Amino acid sequence: MMFRMVLFFLVLGFHSYVGIFSTILLPGISLIVRYVFVVTDVLMVALCVTVFWRNRTHYGARALSLFVAFALLTFIYNIEHMGPSATLNGLREPVFFLSSLVVVYDFFQSDLRDRFVESFTSYLFVFALLQLPASLYEVARFGATDHVGGTFGFGGSGILTQLLFLIAFYFVVRRGSLYEGTAFNIKKVFLYSILLIPCALNETKISFIFLPLFFSLIAFTSGKVYRAIPIVVLSVLLGLFWEYFYSTNVQETRTVFDIRYVERYLYSGDNSVDMPRLARIPVMFHLMRGDIGAILLGLGYGLFGGANVLGMTQLGKTLSFLGGSKILLFTIWIQGGLLAVLSVAFAMFGFMRTKSWNYYTLRRFKWFLFFSLIVMWVYNDAILFRTFAIMTSYFMVFIAEGGDGEALFGSLPAEDQEETLERS
Numbered sequence: 001m002m003f004r005m006v007l008f009f010l011v012l013g014f015h016s017y018v019g020i021f022s023t024i025l026l027p028g029i030s031l032i033v034r035y036v037f038v039v040t041d042v043l044m045v046a047l048c049v050t051v052f053w054r055n056r057t058h059y060g061a062r063a064l065s066l067f068v069a070f071a072l073l074t075f076i077y078n079i080e081h082m083g084p085s086a087t088l089n090g091l092r093e094p095v096f097f098l099s100s101l102v103v104v105y106d107f108f109q110s111d112l113r114d115r116f117v118e119s120f121t122s123y124l125f126v127f128a129l130l131q132l133p134a135s136l137y138e139v140a141r142f143g144a145t146d147h148v149g150g151t152f153g154f155g156g157s158g159i160l161t162q163l164l165f166l167i168a169f170y171f172v173v174r175r176g177s178l179y180e181g182t183a184f185n186i187k188k189v190f191l192y193s194i195l196l197i198p199c200a201l202n203e204t205k206i207s208f209i210f211l212p213l214f215f216s217l218i219a220f221t222s223g224k225v226y227r228a229i230p231i232v233v234l235s236v237l238l239g240l241f242w243e244y245f246y247s248t249n250v251q252e253t254r255t256v257f258d259i260r261y262v263e264r265y266l267y268s269g270d271n272s273v274d275m276p277r278l279a280r281i282p283v284m285f286h287l288m289r290g291d292i293g294a295i296l297l298g299l300g301y302g303l304f305g306g307a308n309v310l311g312m313t314q315l316g317k318t319l320s321f322l323g324g325s326k327i328l329l330f331t332i333w334i335q336g337g338l339l340a341v342l343s344v345a346f347a348m349f350g351f352m353r354t355k356s357w358n359y360y361t362l363r364r365f366k367w368f369l370f371f372s373l374i375v376m377w378v379y380n381d382a383i384l385f386r387t388f389a390i391m392t393s394y395f396m397v398f399i400a401e402g403g404d405g406e407a408l409f410g411s412l413p414a415e416d417q418e419e420t421l422e423r424s
Contacts, residue, residue, distance in 0.1 A: 001112055004047055008103060009123065011040045015386040016127055016151060020134055023153035024141075040386070041092045048099035051106040060101035060393075063347035067098055070339040074297040081315045082300030090301030090335055097389035098347055104393045108401050120394055121174065127151075128167045128195045131160060135198040148202035152387070157202035159382045162372055165210045166395060168195045172218060173365045174403070181359030181403075184218050186230050193234060200241055206379060211239060213371060217364045278378065280322055280330045287319075287334075298337035328381040348373050348383065351396035359403060366399045 014036065022033040048064070055061050075087045107116040131150035138148040149156025173181075176188025196214075199207045215235035275283075288294040303315065304323055322334075332341050352370060369392075373383070382388045 001110055004050075005107065005112065005116060005119070007043055008047060008107075009119070011043055012123070012387065012390050014040055015390070017130075019149065019153035019156055020138075020151045021153070023149075023155065024138070024147065037386075038092075041096055044096050044099045044103065048102045052102060055102055055106050055109070058102065058105050059350035059353075060098065060105055060347055063343050063350065064095070064098040064102060066346070067094065067336075067340060067343040070297070070343055071301065071336060074300060074336050074340070077293055077297045078300035082302055086302030086305070087300065088302075089305045090303065092305075093384035093386075094332070094336075094340075094344060096386055097383050097393065098344075100390045100393040101347060101396065104390070104397045108397050117398070121171075124167050124170065124391070128164060131164060131195075131198040135160075135201045139201050144201060144203045146203065148198075150198055156385075157204045158206060158380050159385050159388050161199045161202065161204040161207055161210070162376075162382055163388060163391060164196055164199055165214055166369060166372060166392070168192050169214060169218075169365050169368050170395060170398075171195070173361045177359070177361040181361045184231075184361055189218055189231055190234060193238065196238065200238075206375070209375070210372070211235065213368065217368055275322065275324060277325060277327045277330075277380075280326065280334075283322065284330060284334045294337065296337045296339055298333060298335045298340060301335045303335055304331075326381050327376075327378050328383060329377045331381045331384065344383075348396075351400040353400070362399060362403050365395075369395055369399065 018033055018036075022030045052061055052064075071087075071091055075082070075084070107113065110116070134150045135148050138150075138153075142148065146157050147154045150160045152160050171192040172184060172189055176185040176192065177183075178185055196211075199210075212235065215231055215238075219231035219235070285295075287299065299315070303319055304326075322330075328344075329341065332344050349370070352366070373392075376382055383392060
């Protein structure tokens with residue numbers, strides 16, 4: 001089991017930090033990195049296969065089984081224009097996420113659960129801390145652009161923003177829950193909000209949605225109203241910092257909240273650079289032309305892969321204009337059809353059937369994660385990004401398993417227990 005855990009963290013570590021090297025510091029190694037990607041994908045699938053049977057009743061294992069069965073039907077249906085190598089290549093990303101979910105769940109069921117949770121928590125903290133110097137370097141070199149992806153490098157800004165909000169919320173819950181998980185420790189909220197600073201250094205617009213949601217879920221708990229005041233003040237100060245930096249380095253923030261701008265950004269913007277996210281959906285249905293088989297099973301996996309090693313299929317070359325910033329709904333549906341969408345959604349939201357109902361703070365984290373995943377379906381396809389897939393799988397299982405239970409919410413420092421008594 002320990003050897004498996006080491007392999008797991010090696011895969012996570014590689015994907016967490018290789019981006020800044022392959023896209024900014026040492027772009028010449030990008031082809032080598034892609035070969036290593038294949039190795040890490042095989043490792044994660046192998047880790048999943050070795051524990052699949054004993055976890056076969058878990059919803060993650062069931063989702064993986066459904067997805068693979070549907071993918072086989074998709075391959076058969078599209079065999080004329082999508083061969084086995086292209087299909088396997090296209091399946092790597094979703095299968096990696098589904099395999100991660102099963103592997104993380106298995107660690108939670110093992111005798112090394114406590115050690116795994118502590119190791120993963122320490123890893124998250126180090127990872128989050130390293131994003132600030134990496135982001136500052138990228139801002140100094142490129143300005144507030146998509147290059148500011150922290151250790152993910154170019155193009156990783158949106159994924160980094162989503163992850164840092166989730167990581168900060170996780171620490172506020174795990175290190176800042178008051179006795180029996182009834183409220184948040186205000187001092188810990190202030191402390192772990194520092195992890196969000198890199199989110200203000202890039203041009204990611206989604207921060208203006210996550211920031212108020214983050215602090216609203218933390219501030220307005222079941223305690224006394226006056227306890228929310230410091231958190232509201234902190235959220236306002238951070239919001240002003242966000243607004244100043246964005247207006248100074250990117251554009252006036254009032255345009256971001258203009259409904260006409262949002263409509264252009266998501267649907268009818270300038271197609272000469274990158275087709276707007278939601279505009280791909282009607283194009284997808286036009287390509288399917290009412291074919292029920294295509295709607296249910298998609299046009300085949302591998303449509304957007306193979307450009308660097310295998311080579312793109314003829315259909316992939318024809319549809320290359322659909323590349324760029326894709327949303328999860330589009331990426332999954334056009335390749336695997338509605339059946340793939342349902343199986344992936346089942347895997348992503350199965351954690352909502354949770355054991356965490358007795359812990360108020362953990363429920364707040366659950367709803368924040370749920371919202372983050374919902375947004376992804378119409379914002380990006382971050383769940384197909386390996387680091388995001390692993391970390392989000394951990395959060396899902398952590399919530400579904402009730403966190404650390406009494407070890408987390410029942411044994412807190414004396415000052416936290418006194419703070420709880422004061423609330424009552």
